[in-house]
Amino acid sequence: MSTGSKTVSAEDLAKKHRDISIAEFFEKNRHLLGFDNKRKALLTTIKEAVDNSLDACEEARILPEIQIEIIDMGRDRFRVIIEDNGPGIIKPNIPKVFAKLLFGSKFHSMKQSRGQQGIGISASVMYGQLTTGRAAKVISKTGNDKPAYYCEVKIDSQTNKPLILKEEERFGWVKEHGTRVEIDLEGSYQKGDQSVDEYVKNTAIVNPHSTFIYTNPKSEQVIFPRVTEQLPREAIEIKPHPYGVELGTLMKMLRTTDSKTLQAFLSHDFSRVGANTAKQISENAALPPNTKPKKMSRQQSEDLYHAINNTKIMAPPTDCVVPIGSDLIEKGVKKEINAEFYCSVTRPPNVYRGNPFVIEAAIAYGGEIKAESSAKILRFANRVPLLYQKGACATTKSLQNINWRQYGLSQSSGAIPVGPIIVLVHIASIWTPYTSEAKEAIAHYPEIMKEMRLALQECGRKLATYVKKKKRVKSELKKRSYIQKYLPFVGDALMELLELEQGDSDKVTDILLDVLDDTRSMPTLKDRDVGKTVSAYETTKEKDVGFIDNSDVEEFGSDEAGYEKEVSEDEKKNSEKSDDEIFNDSDDESENEEIDYKDNIDDNKDNDKDPADLNSYFN
Ligand SMILES: Nc1ncnc2c1ncn2[C@@H]1O[C@H](COP(=O)(O)OP(=O)(O)OP(=O)(O)O)[C@@H](O)[C@H]1O
Numbered sequence: 001m002s003t004g005s006k007t008v009s010a011e012d013l014a015k016k017h018r019d020i021s022i023a024e025f026f027e028k029n030r031h032l033l034g035f036d037n038k039r040k041a042l043l044t045t046i047k048e049a050v051d052n053s054l055d056a057c058e059e060a061r062i063l064p065e066i067q068i069e070i071i072d073m074g075r076d077r078f079r080v081i082i083e084d085n086g087p088g089i090i091k092p093n094i095p096k097v098f099a100k101l102l103f104g105s106k107f108h109s110m111k112q113s114r115g116q117q118g119i120g121i122s123a124s125v126m127y128g129q130l131t132t133g134r135a136a137k138v139i140s141k142t143g144n145d146k147p148a149y150y151c152e153v154k155i156d157s158q159t160n161k162p163l164i165l166k167e168e169e170r171f172g173w174v175k176e177h178g179t180r181v182e183i184d185l186e187g188s189y190q191k192g193d194q195s196v197d198e199y200v201k202n203t204a205i206v207n208p209h210s211t212f213i214y215t216n217p218k219s220e221q222v223i224f225p226r227v228t229e230q231l232p233r234e235a236i237e238i239k240p241h242p243y244g245v246e247l248g249t250l251m252k253m254l255r256t257t258d259s260k261t262l263q264a265f266l267s268h269d270f271s272r273v274g275a276n277t278a279k280q281i282s283e284n285a286a287l288p289p290n291t292k293p294k295k296m297s298r299q300q301s302e303d304l305y306h307a308i309n310n311t312k313i314m315a316p317p318t319d320c321v322v323p324i325g326s327d328l329i330e331k332g333v334k335k336e337i338n339a340e341f342y343c344s345v346t347r348p349p350n351v352y353r354g355n356p357f358v359i360e361a362a363i364a365y366g367g368e369i370k371a372e373s374s375a376k377i378l379r380f381a382n383r384v385p386l387l388y389q390k391g392a393c394a395t396t397k398s399l400q401n402i403n404w405r406q407y408g409l410s411q412s413s414g415a416i417p418v419g420p421i422i423v424l425v426h427i428a429s430i431w432t433p434y435t436s437e438a439k440e441a442i443a444h445y446p447e448i449m450k451e452m453r454l455a456l457q458e459c460g461r462k463l464a465t466y467v468k469k470k471k472r473v474k475s476e477l478k479k480r481s482y483i484q485k486y487l488p489f490v491g492d493a494l495m496e497l498l499e500l501e502q503g504d505s506d507k508v509t510d511i512l513l514d515v516l517d518d519t520r521s522m523p524t525l526k527d528r529d530v531g532k533t534v535s536a537y538e539t540t541k542e543k544d545v546g547f548i549d550n551s552d553v554e555e556f557g558s559d560e561a562g563y564e565k566e567v568s569e570d571e572k573k574n575s576e577k578s579d580d581e582i583f584n585d586s587d588d589e590s591e592n593e594e595i596d597y598k599d600n601i602d603d604n605k606d607n608d609k610d611p612a613d614l615n616s617y618f619n
């Protein structure tokens with residue numbers, strides 16, 4: 001029956017069918033890449049360029065020195081200039097790096113890096129071109145004896161190919177090697193939370209081996225000098241772990257492998273599969289070890305997939321993950337945050353979906369940190385600050401899931417704790433599970449959440465020890481001040497009772513003060529390192545950490561994945577404890593801590609300090 005309206009045939013529809021270029025897709029969906037508003041666009045552009053500079057320097061084992069400059073061009077237009085001292089980029093690759101989406105060196109490598117998608121910097125160039133019509137200007141040099149290569153590039157979004165508008169060799173660039181990119185874009189610059197200023201400061205905290213020279217649009221320059229000359233340990237590339245490979249990927253690997261037999265395929269193309277494990281997998285799959293991988297049917301591939309997941313295989317090697325280390329995190333935090341107490345923790349490596357990762361956490365407490373607001377969370381993934389999507393991030397959720405009242409902070413149930421505290425959480429991983437391509441928040445994998453919880457609880461215990469000790473000091477000082485106040489009267493009374501000479505009152509008071517010193521111990525908070533921890537990672541990294549316990553992880557637990565287990569003592573202790581027990585533990589710890597009261601008593605004798613003013617005793 002006709003509806004009256006014009007019918008469209010399949011042939012008519014087919015006329016509209018056409019390929020969609022990835023560049024066209026992201027041009028329309030730029031919010032997916034972090035360009036949804038002007039403020040964020042400015043930050044994302046800087047972040048993408050700085051990520052690349054840091055990655056390149058570290059890969060080339062160069063201590064990074066990065067210049068970040070934002071020039072206000074008026075009418076919401078900014079020029080962003082990022083210059084590094086990295087290895088440079090070879091001439092033929094420069095146009096593709098900056099003007100072709102999905103071109104990069106990191107997507108296929110199973111190695112920890114900031115970038116992973118091959119989209120970042122070209123997306124920034126595309127956004128700049130879209131909002132100002134201008135090309136990106138790039139100059140790069142790969143060695144002292146070579147000229148620098150300069151080019152101006154745009155993206156042809158219909159084909160996702162670079163358009164080179166100008167190119168030349170330049171001899172005057174003073175740098176030995178490095179890359180400088182200049183992008184004009186529509187943006188908005190504001191200070192405060194989620195600002196470029198905050199991003200640069202936080203980047204400096206977690207990259208203590210790097211120097212940043214930052215000039216904001218108001219021409220104010222801030223230099224963040226490096227605090228260590230030590231580059232992070234080199235990240236090692238690993239092969240995929242069999243447990244993390246899905247059926248479709250396994251079939252693709254079987255089709256494209258160079259190995260001639262199933263046995264060789266399993267032991268060459270995966271990590272942690274030796275000859276014996278390969279044999280075991282073949283047996284479990286009921287496939288002869290000499291089966292030709294390229295000839296395997298879909299059913300055989302599926303049998304192999306199930307056999308892999310039913311065979312016990314060691315967890316992936318973890319030297320591919322490079323945490324910052326609790327000492328350096330603490331140094332970085334101390335450099336940028338003025339607090340009275342700091343502590344940090346680096347957890348032992350763990351694995352989610354076959355990907356190794358390490359969680360680190362730190363707490364800064366007191367000092368200049370605001371007391372009446374909710375704890376500030378500094379979130380990082382592979383040393384990159386995450387400033388947006390806080391609510392969607394696994395770090396926030398983990399923080400909220402902990403009962404912080406047990407550690408001396410106030411908290412409404414399930415909320416972020418309130419108090420003078422800044423919490424830092426870092427995930428180092430060969431593949432960070434972001435919730436979107438904009439790389440803003442970490443997905444809620446149970447293994448990751450569990451590690452975050454353990455790291456935060458460990459910090460919480462140290463904080464509780466400090467807070468309790470501080471309370472004890474305060475109450476002791478109060479009691480002391482009362483006693484001291486009345487000692488001269490007691491001295492006078494004793495003088496009268498014992499019929500001493502008139503001038504002996506002072507002597508008696510001095511003796512009584514000595515008795516007070518000898519009988520009332522005085523805990524001290526002089527040592528700001530009261531919360532310093534030995535990194536669990538440091539104690540385990542030398543060993544081959546092949547066994548990981550995820551037994552209390554709900555969905556992707558080791559029972560499902562079948563990793564062999566070896567539970568570290570530290571982990572066992574922490575994961576088995578309730579918050580209450582942890583709090584009581586910290587109480588014990590504080591009781592056992594060495595008490596150094598001499599200094600404070602001397603201070604008291606001077607009597608020129610206000611007993612209620614704790615700070616006068618801590619400095
Ligand atoms: N400053 C630089 N120095 C040296 N190489 C660089 C630099 N910037 C980019 N590259 C190279 O260009 C590639 C593409 O960079 P791009 O930012 O587009 O992707 P990515 O960093 O691989 O991943 P992501 O999309 O997650 O950022 C990088 O993989 C790197 O090899």
Ligand SMILES: [Mg+2]
Pocket residue numbers: 048051052114115116118119120121
């Ligand atoms: Mg990148």
